[in-house]
Amino acid sequence: MADKQGASMSDEERQKLMEKLDADLDAFISEKTKKAKINNVPDKEKDIDEIVKELETHPAFIKEVDWSKPLSPELEGLMVLKYEEENPTARAEAYKEDGNFEFKKKKYPIAIDNYTEGIKSKSPDKELNAVLYTNRAAAQYHLGNYKSSFQDCVIARKFKPDHLKAIVRGAQCCCEMRKYDECIYWCDAALMIDPHNKVILELRKSADKMKRDVDRDKRKAQAQERKDREEDLKLLKVIQSRGIQLAGMKNDSQGRQLDPTLLTSLEVHNPSKARVHLDADNILHWPVLFLYPQYTETDYIEAFCEKHRFIDHLQDMFGPDVPPPPWDKEGFYTPDRLQIFYEDKEKEKLYKVNKEWTLLHCLQQKRYKVFGGTPTFLLLPSGTTFETEFLKRYET
């Protein structure tokens, strides 16, 4: 395309274009010089403070470089010169010195950048690389970056396997990361080189102690788990021996199918996290839920003794001595009028509970199944339209 156009352009046209380009360039240059003049003018108006400030940032007078701000052009130029060294070892060495300078001032992130640049120089000097990695590891360590620090220690040792500082730092990192076995391993490596190193001897001792403490805590937790499980199994056996059915559990006389998790899915209904428990007299106490479908209200009995009768609880909750619940506007909820039912969820059928029954007697009913470890009952006031309608739903 370009060739075609060039070919089609006449000499006259070309001449015109050249003239235009010349003119544009002249205009640009004159504009530039004007601007430069304008810029130069305010020099005279600068006060002494400003000049001093400017001088302070000049590389010849600079006392300290603020790396958080962009560098002055002069300084940047010098920096480039400094690191433009052809020899990678000299370059790495220069970065190392800078890194050490920043490290001493505890400016660890800047020190890390310097060491990184030094590493990037790819010097063939193994010792120097080991030092660069070890120093970067030290800076990372002081920032709490133990994992990065540890990795640098590992690399430093690849360059120089017996670099003591790298091994010591690596051991310290392991300890901070709570890898006590590894810590002891690194300590032993350090002691091969310096058997009397007090830092390492002390570190090894405390790592050994902490490891043993951690191991004990683990064993303790496991022992507790074991104990809990044994108690759960015992409880489930008692429940089974009573002839009570738990939903999801096969009625296996061998007790092999016992799964303690059957009892643990209670959190939803159970703010107190109460669970069925066995008292010293071998009596079960169940958390029990009463549902009042008419008002979608519930009552929760944390420990319903299996030997107590339903009527006892109804008396306590709805008896003449107790103020009626606020939602019972019509006063239908009395021990006499309340009817208790339980639901067979598979067949979707309701079965009536005799109020004189004990909880145990009810739970032993063939069709009764405990769901979520919490026996649940529906309570309806008799002789109300709600009762008739509610019961109708189960008839179909």
Add this chain to the structure above:
Amino acid sequence: MADYDTDHLEKELGQFLHIGARGDVKNLAIDYILGITDSTHGKQLLGRKESLLEGIVSLTEDDSSDISAKAYKALINLATDEENCLKLLNLSKYQNICIKWLKVALDCSHENADLLCKLLNNVTRPEKCADQVAKCVLDSKEDLLISKMVLALCNPTYNEKADLYYLAGVLANLSQIRDVRLQLMDKKQCIIQRLLPFVEFKQSEICRTGVVATLKNCSFDTDFHDWLLGEEVDILPRLLLPLAGPEEFDEDDMEKLPVDLQYLPTDKSRESVSNIRKMLVEAIFQLCATKTGRSYVKSKNTYIIIREYHKWERRNDPSNEPAIMNLIDILIGDEPAPGMENLKAVEIPTDLMEKFKKEDEDDMKEILNEGKKEETC
């Protein structure tokens, strides 16, 4: 085995037991020697001829690894005889040979390192020899040899071609010598501490035996007891753990135990080797010699571990009974009268000593009879 005429043997074989001899003849000669070392009689015969012993030693440096390995094996066999050990250590052609052997054993790339460990283990078994080797080691300019042995033993990757388990036996033998123990228990280094985890080293019974024997030997130095029991070494739980079983204790008893013994799993098993168990008991017993040591051992609820172990040991090896009873007596007994707190410093009248010895022997007989009765049941 036929009678050997040693002079004849020396005359016929001596010339071939030499590194400069022809390969095939050397091989035949060392094969023959190796065969002889298999019998007690043969060992004794060979031991009489220093030139033959020197010949065998010279072949350990043969270029053929086959021949050198056979030469080492012959030496290992020879060193099961106490007389031979002394002779091997004092061959006139090979001064301080034990240092050379030790160096090969500790050479981290030597393929015969395990054979050398076995040889050193045998050679250092008689106390006289242990004494001599220990002196050589302690006098040698490479003064780190003892700690280097510990390092090599404790580092599973020290020599890829060898396990060095027998080094534990060498350490145990050498630790009969007080100066060796002083090096093992250098308070400014971490040496004996490294051996501690190997009390539970399931892979090797030899290693476990050697390490526990070493620790037991160290437990005889009363002046180190406070250090051994203190946090620098914390030796008690290491000695107790192999004796602990899966028994559960109530919370109170549990919390008084050293942390390493708390909440042990239900499948925790005891040390399977009876002799190791006995040495552990004896080491703990030694640590009870002084008043501070005793009260520390008692305060760590050592008794309940030993009580359960005792019940168990009765069903396993009744011959450990006296050692256990000695310890239990101290653990539950009253403190001795003032002035007699250091049990080792108490002078026992000879007549009483005799009486105790006899009682111990009678007890032992009774126990063994009981044991037998149980077996026939």
